[in-house]
Amino acid sequence: MFKFWSLLETVLSLCERLRRPEHANHEPTPIMSTGVRTSEDKIVKGVPEGSSRGSYVNYMTVESDQHSACRPANRKCEKYQHLIRLIEEVDRRMPVVSNSTLLSEMAIAPITVTGGSGGSDFSYYGGSDIRLERIRVWSTTNRIKAIKVWLPNNIPKTFGDGYRAGVRYEEFTFKPTERITKLSIGHNNQSEFLRVGWISFETNEGRTFDVGMDGERKTQNEPVDVGSGICVGVFGGAGCDVDRLGFVFLRPISDSNRFSKAELQTPLILIGGSSGTEFSYCGKRDQRLERIGVWATKSCIKAIQIGVRGDPPKTFGSPSEGEEVRYQEFIFQPAEIITHLSLWDNGKGTRMGWIYLTTNADRIFDFGMYSRAKEQRYEVDVGSGICIGVLGGTGPEFEINRLAFIFLKRETAEPLPKKEIPVSKLRSEMVYETVIPLTQTGGDGGSDFCCYGKSENKILERIKVWATDHCIKGIKVWLTDDPPRTFGDTSDHHRYDEFIFNPTERITDLYLCDNGSGTRMGWIYFETSEKRMFEFGMRGGYKNQKYIVDVDCGMCAGVIGGAGCDLDRLGFVFLRRVSDSRLSQTIFKSPIIMVGGNGGDAFSCYGESGDKKLEKIGVWRCGYGIKAINIRLTDGTSRTIGQPLTHVKDDEYQEFTFNPAELITLLFLWDGITNLSVWDGITYNDVKSERLGRIYFETNEGRKFDFGMLGEKSRRYEVDVGSGLCAGVVGRSGLLVDALGFVFLK
Structure with missing residues (x-):
């Protein structure tokens, strides 16, 4: 038995030596090649990953976790040459393929292989979702003896022989989101027995792993391109030792969903290199990108400045001015979203090079380094087109090493600017003249629907609403003596709420809000004659743009709108106080935009025809908003809203009296100052509004009115003035004016 094992060991050792260049008196050289190895390396196809070209040799020298007794060749083994030739013949019949199949299977970074040319080839790697979980390395004072790697849901594999006397081992277990940021692999610098000498890497968690030979390593310290930092396996060759080794990394472009922790976000695509210090700047769902500024040199993007709604701008990189530094910025309009985004690296995959985007307003931002490599262009999924921030990394010289834009996911349709339903369409849909003009809120997608009764004998009795975090998904309505009707998605896994009207109960106040981008229905709020409320x-x-609905007598006959997978738009149908056939003589109001908070009691003061309009407005202000307003109409109606100051200073009250033919041509409203909060050390304006802050308008006679709270800590809203003929105001008030909207004729 001893002779048999001695013979077997000799045969295996000779096979190992005959496969190496040493047997031809060629001195081996270190392999430090970046890229794809050629077919001469003979990676085996048709055998398990990790196997060598001969399964028997592989079992004894590479894969086995048992004691492997590979020893130097016996010089007196010539009589066993027929066994060696037999094994080589079997070896030659095994199919071989090029390692280029690695690159065709997934987007991996160039593989850097370090070490000698001996040993049996091995490769063991997963895909983009199968990543290295754990690694164990056996070593001596002058070489790496073996490695063992763990991939998710796979059997761990060992390459080399770590079960020898005097061999120590160390291991490293990766955390779920941990990535390698720096990797170095060195050989043992022994020309006769060239092996992998040591392995050293660092991670984004600040942890390090260093194992292998002792002594000076600086002369061999050649860093490896780690791509995205996500390691999916290993590649190399091994016999009794680890002869050569390379780590397989995903490219940065394939690093999708790595940083996307919110369900609202699209998969992130990082463009550029993998080194540098990470940064991220992301607003909340209702804090969109408002401004981007870019500094660029002839070779890369040097710095960017990002501003999201309600936050101060933040700069990443070094925006130093100079002859070679150029600057360009882009400011988004209120309803503007990104429809297309392309990113370029610097042509080397190490820096950010160029940004190109288009918007739904047909505007373009196209800026970056002096020239861009067309073959390095990456198309980015912009989702809904609503960008809420960026993330990336900056280098040692504060240039932008990599960059990704964070978008909200697309829901059921591309977001579009809000479009008002024309009056002519409203008139054609109003079959019954007892119905008042309709106000629909939301987008213009989905299929039209209508469900309302003909008279007081058929009115809304019950309503049920389903919603997600992004929009209202669907509604279900019950009319008197009719079966319920459903519109949109009313799946029970969504949140829902419902309201059942009492027999004589009527709606007194109704506000509708879109989803913040004018594409879906976002919020419903109403109060009733019995002091009950539904929101x-x-x-x-409730923070989105509010639309006040004219409820007239408060008797709701049903609903009208459009729906698909979501509730795209919605309008409530109300009966008139008096039924008549004079529909064409009824005033049609522009959509009412009410600015401010939800506190206080509702009020309204406006005329019912073009002969009764706003004649005078007086405003009292305080340091944090508008304290009260006084309204006078042309028929002599006068009303004061809020609590006027008893002792008024010269700068605390201002009034404006309209001339008979004077019209408003431009109107802005500001909400009041809000509480300041601190988040991540950055002071930002919380979007919750509490009161009316300021009023500004211009007229066709060149006059202006500008009065309200002091300071600039508020948001401005531009109001559609319709025909410019103001019929009055609506809003909410208590101790001060909580909210205000102007009523204009179309």
């Missing part, structure tokens, strides 16, 4: 919709929907 429901998307998360934070």
